Amino acid sequence: MNNRIINHPVLGEIKNRKKIPFHFNGQYYEAYEGETIAAALLANNIRILRFHEESGTARGIYCNIGHCFECRVTVNGCNNVRACITLVEENMDIHNGKRQPTPIKDLFKGENNI
Template structure:
C-alpha cells in the first residue's frame, strides 16, 4: 500500500513538525476509502472513525485551541473530552471520534475557533 497516502506530509501552517508515529495498523488496509484532510488525500478503513484515521495518518494535532493555540489530539476517544474536534464537510467542531469516515469526506483541522458563518470547504 502506498505509504504516502496513509501518512502524507501535511502542510504545517503553525510550523509544527510531525511527531513520532504513535499508532500503526494491525493489518494492511483493505476495503479503504479516501478522505481529503486539509486538501490532501488520506486513506482510511471503511467503518472507522475520523479520529482513528487521523491518528493513523500521524497528524500532529486535530485542532489548535482557541485560547492559546496549543495543539491537541484525541484524549478519550469516546465522546467525552471534545479534544478531537475538526471541521467535517464544512461544519466546524465535529467530534472526530464519533464520526465515521466516508469516501470523499472533507476534513479540515481547526486553528482556533472555526468561523461560524463563512463557507470554509476547500
C-alpha cells in the same frame, strides 16, 4: 509507516475491509471502512486536530470516546465535529478544527470571580 491494528480479535483482519478515500487539510489519504476520523488520521501519522481556543496550543485525541471535545475538526464545512466518534465517509473533506472563541469567557464578562 502503518499505525493501524491489522488483525484485531473482535474486528477481524483489516485486509477484509474496503479502502475509503478522504482529504485532510487538502491532502489525500485513505481510511478503511468502519474507521473513525480520529483512527484514520492517527493511522496516517496526523496528531494535531485543532488548536486551543485561548492559548493556540495544538490539540489531538484525548479521551477517544466522545466526552472531552478535544478532537473537534471541520467536516464538509461543518465545524466542531468530534473525530473520535464520527466514521470516515468516502471523499470526506476534513480540516483541522478552527480556533474558536471561548464561549465561557463571555458568560463571566465583567465579573471578578474568574
